Amino acid sequence: xxxxxxxxxxxxxxSALQGQTILEAAKQAGKYxxxxxxFEGLSAVGACRLCIVxxxxxxxxxxxxxxxxxxxxSVTTTSPKLTQYRRIALELLFVExxxxxxxxxxxxxxxxxxxxxxxGITNMRHWYNYPNLPxxxxxxxxxxxxxxxxxxxxxxxxxxxxxGAHVWEITERGISSRLTSGLNQPWGQVTDCTNCGKCxxxxxxxxxxxxxxxxxxxxxxxxxxxxxxxxxGGQ
Amino acid sequence: xxxxxINHVSRIEGHAKISIHLNDEGRVTSTQLHITQLRGFEKFTxxxxxxEMPGITSRIxxxxxxxxxxxxAKACDAILAVKIPTxxxxxxxxxxxxxxxxxxxxxxxxxxSPDLLLGMDSDPAKRNVIGVIEKHPELARMGIELRKFGLQxxxxxAQERVHPxxxxxxxxxxxxxxxLRERLLSELPGAVASTQQxxxxxxxxxxxxxEEIDNFxxxxxxxxxxxxxxxxxxxxxxxxxFRNAEGAxxxxxxxxxxxxxxxxxxxxxxxxLKAPYYKPIGYPQxxxxxxxxxxxxxxxxxxxxxxxxxxxEFRQRFGYPAHSSFLFHYARLIEVLYALERIGELLxxxxxxxxxxxxxxxxxSLDGIGMIEAPRGxxxxxxxxxxxxxxxxxxxxxxxxxxxLAIGNSIQQVSEHFIDGTxxxxxxxxxxxxxxxxxxxxxxxxxxxSGQIAMKIQLVAPDGTVLxxxxxx
Ligand code: SF4
Ligand code: SF4
Ligand code: FES
Numbered sequence: 001x002x003x004x005x006x007x008x009x010x011x012x013x014x015s016a017l018q019g020q021t022i023l024e025a026a027k028q029a030g031k032y033x034x035x036x037x038x039f040e041g042l043s044a045v046g047a048c049r050l051c052i053v054x055x056x057x058x059x060x061x062x063x064x065x066x067x068x069x070x071x072x073x074s075v076t077t078t079s080p081k082l083t084q085y086r087r088i089a090l091e092l093l094f095v096e097x098x099x100x101x102x103x104x105x106x107x108x109x110x111x112x113x114x115x116x117x118x119x120g121i122t123n124m125r126h127w128y129n130y131p132n133l134p135x136x137x138x139x140x141x142x143x144x145x146x147x148x149x150x151x152x153x154x155x156x157x158x159x160x161x162x163x164g165a166h167v168w169e170i171t172e173r174g175i176s177s178r179l180t181s182g183l184n185q186p187w188g189q190v191t192d193c194t195n196c197g198k199c200x201x202x203x204x205x206x207x208x209x210x211x212x213x214x215x216x217x218x219x220x221x222x223x224x225x226x227x228x229x230x231x232x233g234g235q
Numbered sequence: 236x237x238x239x240x241i242n243h244v245s246r247i248e249g250h251a252k253i254s255i256h257l258n259d260e261g262r263v264t265s266t267q268l269h270i271t272q273l274r275g276f277e278k279f280t281x282x283x284x285x286x287e288m289p290g291i292t293s294r295i296x297x298x299x300x301x302x303x304x305x306x307x308a309k310a311c312d313a314i315l316a317v318k319i320p321t322x323x324x325x326x327x328x329x330x331x332x333x334x335x336x337x338x339x340x341x342x343x344x345x346x347x348s349p350d351l352l353l354g355m356d357s358d359p360a361k362r363n364v365i366g367v368i369e370k371h372p373e374l375a376r377m378g379i380e381l382r383k384f385g386l387q388x389x390x391x392x393a394q395e396r397v398h399p400x401x402x403x404x405x406x407x408x409x410x411x412x413x414x415l416r417e418r419l420l421s422e423l424p425g426a427v428a429s430t431q432q433x434x435x436x437x438x439x440x441x442x443x444x445x446e447e448i449d450n451f452x453x454x455x456x457x458x459x460x461x462x463x464x465x466x467x468x469x470x471x472x473x474x475x476x477f478r479n480a481e482g483a484x485x486x487x488x489x490x491x492x493x494x495x496x497x498x499x500x501x502x503x504x505x506x507x508l509k510a511p512y513y514k515p516i517g518y519p520q521x522x523x524x525x526x527x528x529x530x531x532x533x534x535x536x537x538x539x540x541x542x543x544x545x546x547x548e549f550r551q552r553f554g555y556p557a558h559s560s561f562l563f564h565y566a567r568l569i570e571v572l573y574a575l576e577r578i579g580e581l582l583x584x585x586x587x588x589x590x591x592x593x594x595x596x597x598x599x600s601l602d603g604i605g606m607i608e609a610p611r612g613x614x615x616x617x618x619x620x621x622x623x624x625x626x627x628x629x630x631x632x633x634x635x636x637x638x639x640l641a642i643g644n645s646i647q648q649v650s651e652h653f654i655d656g657t658x659x660x661x662x663x664x665x666x667x668x669x670x671x672x673x674x675x676x677x678x679x680x681x682x683x684x685s686g687q688i689a690m691k692i693q694l695v696a697p698d699g700t701v702l703x704x705x706x707x708x
Contacts, residue, residue, distance in 0.1 A: 102290075102294060103287060103290040103291045103294060105287070134282060135282050135283060135284060135625060137284055137621075137623035137624055137625045138623050143284055188623070211284070211286075211597075211624070212286055212404075212595065212597070213286070214286060214287070214289060214290055214400055214403040214404070214408065215287070215289075215290035215400040216400045217400070217403070217408065
């Protein structure tokens with residue numbers, strides 16, 4: 001049985017279990033921290049930096065989803081500084097690829113867009129990168145649009161950790177990083193894919209979607225995936 | 236030689252520049268219409284899933300998004316190779332009629348009524364919709380109400396006013412609510428009455444525009460428009476018919492898939508807008524006009540009683556076919572009446588509330604063409620896709636494109652008649668802009684540029700100096 005410790009979140013004393021992350025402790029205490037790459041039940045990777053928090057005693061902003069709690073820790077979840085950095089993180093995601101919400105299947109149901117709205121982002125302060133990216137339409141039922149992928153790796157993790165099919169991987173590095181399927185094959189040719197659709201449902205944006213939906217029609221159904229992951233012995 | 240350039244003709248959609256060249260006597264020698272923007276939807280949709288096209292292409296224009304949406308959805312239906320459910324077909328037609336009402340109301344009451352109600356030579360500072368509201372509050376109110384009625388239908392059906400996502404490949408994504416039907420049925424008679432009043436007003440005012448009627452693009456041309464099987468006006472799902480200047484039907488029953496056998500597209504040096512022409516006759520003799528006037532010239536009748544009564548009177552007054560482009564305004568009002576009557580018929584159709592509104596299918600054809608009548612004329616979307624449904628090629632033939640040649644000729648005619656370079660007056664240049672507005676052109680969609688309203692006219696002297704400039708914006 002892990003040891004119970006106490007920490008402060010936004011000044012409030014709460015108890016947490018040794019080994020928990022700040023995010024888990026905060027959730028348990030009913031505190032909201034914005035997240036994007038995190039998906040309950042899957043391993044946490046700290047890719048998006050939306051969940052950054054301030055921790056007393058260090059200048060570094062730490063990702064709540066991967067930072068373990070420590071006894072006596074004092075965490076701040078909201079501050080002007082955090083809002084500023086969360087905005088920067090989001091803006092950089094937007095300008096990196098081509099997010100044209102107005103014509104996107106996920107418009108109105110997109111976690112990226114929702115976060116932008118809640119953080120009050122109305123325009124970008126950086127130039128758009130406008131990369132020329134392909135759309136993989138080779139799968140019978142699903143579609144991958146790299147233009148809308150934020151490389152959160154939720155799909156990679158759910159496929160490996162829950163479905164056990166290991167279809168997805170990230171290839172290349174830095175700005176050239178791309179999601180890839182199989183051994184760099186078109187998705188429709190990857191025989192390991194079981195067509196379960198879990199990657200589609202956990203994808204926070206319109207990057208992975210069911211085929212055939214028009215603008216705004218793709219509503220992700222992922223409520224049961226966390227439960228499934230827990231039963232598989234995930235986090 | 237002097238040159239006059241009208242840059243940014245105001246109160247039209249999009250950007251355009253007109254150059255008017257003068258000789259030493261100050262008379263017009265030649266005119267040119269340059270369309271200066273290109274946005275290239277055809278290019279950047281490459282590789283996108285075809286079913287995204289209605290959403291993407293309806294972004295071409297903020298004024299008639301519904302037209303692109305429908306033309307695109309029809310092209311997608313063809314890729315799915317399905318016949319969409321009857322209710323969906325009717326609902327789409329109703330949406331389209333509503334679009335006609337709002338778009339024509341915008342063109343007439345907001346964009347052109349300042350010229351028509353206040354006069355071509357009236358004070359330019361007041362020659363705008365505010366001036367109209369001051370002088371003719373009743374008419375202005377009717378215009379606003381009519382546009383609102385059209386928008387309300389679009390909003391009611393599609394839950395969104397500007398870029399509705401309700402129209403999808405295979406049909407529409409939700410059936411009509413009975414309450415909406417009831418509400419529209421109760422408001423319809425008021426809209427019809429307003430339109431009839433506006434028509435009566437326009438008919439009484441038209442006598443004072445004889446000079447414009449005689450000189451605003453009166454050169455006879457062929458006309459193209461879609462009609463139903465009986466030859467009546469049909470704006471959502473007709474087949475294409477060409478009627479020549481003498482009034483004889485040249486060709487009819489052209490289905491969307493056959494468009495390229497009859498419509499050629501010439502690229503012009505001075506503008507990004509391509510110039511379509513009637514192929515069997517060739518370019519440039521195969522010039523034809525589209526849009527409200529063309530549709531009324533092409534169809535045998537409207538097919539609804541009130542509009543047909545107006546059409547009969549129209550033909551008695553101006554002939555059949557009627558050639559003056561000034562009459563586009565008149566034709567638009569008749570079409571508003573038609574669209575409203577048609578909305579009434581559709582609302583009373585027993586099928587209209589049927590919940591089966593969407594056919595689901597995959598890629599069953601690698602080629603899809605959709606053709607409809609946009610408020611400004613025939614609109615064609617043509618896509619080719621790969622086996623997976625990715626767009627490999629797209630072509631859009633837009634209404635203003637068809638009228639390109641005719642607009643150019645009309646500018647020439649109006650300039651020659653009204654412009655005297657030795658004693659230039661604002662009203663002369665305004666007539667040049669006004670003839671462009673008569674076509675209600677949408678250069679933003681024809682060049683697929685962003686939907687701003689701007690145009691520039693330049694008057695240029697024989698030595699190349701710009702004598703005068705009329706800019707809006
Ligand atoms: S994925 Fe989200 S943010 Fe990106 S275009 Fe679609 S709706 Fe917009
Ligand atoms: S496809 Fe979706 S889930 Fe996968 S990495 Fe990209 S954004 Fe994340
Ligand atoms: S949610 Fe913690 S870094 Fe993405």
